[in-house]
Each structure stands twice: as C-alpha cells, then as structure tokens.
Amino acid sequence: MLEISRLDAYYGNSRALQNVDIRVPDGGFLSIIGRNGVGKTTLLRAILGLMDRTRGSIRLDGVEISGMPTYRRARAGIGYVPQGRGILPRFTVAENLRMGTFARDETRPPVDEAFIFSLFPVLKERLGVRGGNLSGGQQQQLAIARALLSSPRIILLDEPTEGIQPNVVEQIETVIRRLNKELGITIVLVDQDIAFARSASDSFAIIDKGRVVAGGPVSDLTDDLVNRHMAV
Ligand SMILES: Nc1ncnc2c1ncn2[C@@H]1O[C@H](COP(=O)(O)OP(=O)(O)OP(=O)(O)O)[C@@H](O)[C@H]1O
Numbered sequence: 001m002l003e004i005s006r007l008d009a010y011y012g013n014s015r016a017l018q019n020v021d022i023r024v025p026d027g028g029f030l031s032i033i034g035r036n037g038v039g040k041t042t043l044l045r046a047i048l049g050l051m052d053r054t055r056g057s058i059r060l061d062g063v064e065i066s067g068m069p070t071y072r073r074a075r076a077g078i079g080y081v082p083q084g085r086g087i088l089p090r091f092t093v094a095e096n097l098r099m100g101t102f103a104r105d106e107t108r109p110p111v112d113e114a115f116i117f118s119l120f121p122v123l124k125e126r127l128g129v130r131g132g133n134l135s136g137g138q139q140q141q142l143a144i145a146r147a148l149l150s151s152p153r154i155i156l157l158d159e160p161t162e163g164i165q166p167n168v169v170e171q172i173e174t175v176i177r178r179l180n181k182e183l184g185i186t187i188v189l190v191d192q193d194i195a196f197a198r199s200a201s202d203s204f205a206i207i208d209k210g211r212v213v214a215g216g217p218v219s220d221l222t223d224d225l226v227n228r229h230m231a232v
Contacts, residue, residue, distance in 0.1 A: 001025050002047075002154060002186065007056035009039075009046040016042040018210045020056070024203070026153070029180045029187040031197035031218070034207035034229060040190040041083055043207065044156045047188075048080055049073050060154070074103035079152030083159050083190075085143040089132025093123055096131050096142055100149030108151040116145050119175050137168030144175060154186040155179065161193060176200065194226055 002024040009017040017039050024030045032040050046054050049070040058066040065073050074080075087096050104110065117124040120141040126134065131142060140160055147155055157176065161169040177200050179185045191197055197204060198218055205215035206229045214225050 001059075001061060002188070003057070003059040004047070005057040005059075007043075007046060007054060007058065009042050009051045009055075010053040011042075011051075016210050017046060017054075020207075020210075020212050022205055022212065022215070024154070024186055024188060026061075026186055027180070027184045028203060029201040030189070031201040031204045032188065032190045032207060033192070033194065033197060033204060033226075038207045039210040040207055041158055042210075044080070044082075044158055044188070044190060047073075047156060048078060071103065074150060074152075075105040077105070077108065077151075077153035079103075079147035079150050079155040079185075081140075081143045081147050081155065081157040081160055083162070085136075085139045087131040087134075087139050087142050087146070089130060091131055092128055093131060093134070093142060094127040096146055097123070097127075097149055100146035103150035105151075108153075111148050111151050116148055119178070120145050135165075135168075137164045137172070140164055140168070140172055141175075144172070148179070152185060154188065156188045156190075158190045159192065160189070161191065161196075173200065192230075194221075194230070197221070 004020055004022040007017055007020040008015055034040055045051050047058055049068060057064060060076055065076055122138055123142060123145055161172055173196055176187060180187045198221060201218050204218050204221045205212050206225060208229050213229060
C-alpha cells in the first residue's frame with residue numbers, strides 16, 4: 001500500500017502541491033490526470049524523493065519513506081519511468097538495462113530477463129545499439145524495461161505514450177496492463193489519455209492547481225469531471 005498524506009511540495013518558496021492525500025493498494029492501478037502544469041510530475045518526483053522540499057507523509061507498506069534518499073526509495077521497490085524517458089543516449093541498450101539492475105534490493109528476486117524480452121522483443125534485437133539511436137517508441141520501451149529490472153513493487157509512469165506513434169502506443173498500453181494484471185505490480189500512471197485511464201485503471205485522482213480535486217474508483221470518473229478539469 002502506498003499512502004500519501006497531507007503532502008506539500010515546493011520549488012523554492014513556491015508551493016506546487018498542497019495537502020495531497022492518495023492511497024493505492026497493492027496491485028492497484030491509479031491514474032493521475034489533470035491539465036498541463038498542475039503538479040502531476042511534481043507528485044511523482046515527490047514520491048521518489050526528487051523534490052528539494054516536501055512536507056507530509058509518504059508510506060510504503062507502512063514504512064515512512066519521505067525522509068529517505070531516492071536510491072533507498074528505489075530499493076524499497078519504487079520504479080520510475082520519467083517523462084521524456086530519461087535514457088542515456090550514449091550508452092547502449094544493454095548498458096541502459098544494466099542501470100536498472102543497480103536499483104534492485106538483493107532481497108527481491110530479479111525479474112526474468114526472458115520475460116522482459118518477450119514484452120519488448122525489439123530491445124533484444126538492438127542490445128548493442130546506442131540509446132540515442134532508438135526511435136521514440138523504442139526508447140520508451142527501454143525506459144519501462146529498465147524500470148522493471150529493479151524488480152519494483154510499484155512503477156510510476158509519467159506520460160509514457162506522449163509523442164509516440166499510434167501503433168506503438170497500443171503496444172505500450174498493453175504492456176502496462178500486463179505488468180499490473182500478470183505481475184501484480186502496482187501502477188501509478190500520469191496520462192492525458194482518458195480512454196486508457198478508464199479502461200486500465202481501477203482508481204483515479206484529478207489534480208488541479210496542486211491539489212487533488214476529485215478521486216475515487218474509476219467508475220466515478222464522469223465526463224463532467226473530465227470536462228471541468230481537463231478542458232483548456
Ligand atoms: N524546476 C521547477 N522550478 C520551478 N517551478 C517548477 C519547476 N518544475 C515545475 N514547476 C512548476 O510547478 C508546477 C507543476 O508542474 P508539473 O511539471 O508538476 O506539472 P504537470 O502537471 O506534470 O504538467 P505537464 O503535464 O506539463 O508535465 C507548474 O506550475 C510548473 O511551472
């Protein structure tokens with residue numbers, strides 16, 4: 001269970017998140033939605049310990065992680081697929097994948113590499129290619145595979161289908177569903193695609209101006225809420 005209580009996050013003196021309360025049970029799938037610039041990325045960064053200043057509580061399976069450095073949060077089982085993918089362009093696919101294994105806590109069994117390559121066969125074909133020479137869709141697959149290699153219990157994904165060709169979008173969405181349904185990995189997804197949020201997730205949270213303004217089971221995600229908080 002990921003439990004976030006009364007979380008505030010700051011850039012300098014400017015408060016980007018205010019009083020955020022979110023709960024995601026083990027094996028759950030939460031979609032975080034909202035317009036551009038409302039604080040969705042900031043929330044993922046705060047969960048990971050990448051913000052300079054936060055207040056409030058972040059608990060993973062009852063353990064307070066908000067005081068921990070990022071690498072310890074990763075070892076506690078939080079994987080991250082950042083916006084823009086964050087792969088290392090001069091490193092090969094194989095080297096980028098190896099980076100993911102560094103974040104794994106020895107107490108959790110490694111994810112079967114064959115399973116990862118069955119999800120992303122193209123990565124196996126391109127192990128020696130530099131990350132920077134992959135297409136956008138392949139880079140996104142690499143970012144997800146790298147996160148998986150840390151054997152996470154929970155994966156935070158920030159707009160994983162942004163700027164990706166439609167045929168690859170479907171493939172990536174299928175993989176995200178399988179990680180949740182077949183491996184039981186808890187998913188926290190930031191996405192603008194409401195149709196995917198509705199079909200894949202079991203709960204949602206809408207963020208507006210740094211606050212959670214609506215949330216609950218995904219069946220409560222009405223068109224009215226979407227229009228009110230997503231329309232420009
Ligand atoms: N490094 C930074 N320094 C100062 N302010 C920032 C910084 N990064 C983001 N902000 C501000 O914090 C607020 C929330 O930004 P955030 O990136 O979390 O939004 P978002 O909902 O993820 O938007 P997007 O969908 O565009 O990524 C915005 O007002 C943004 O301008």
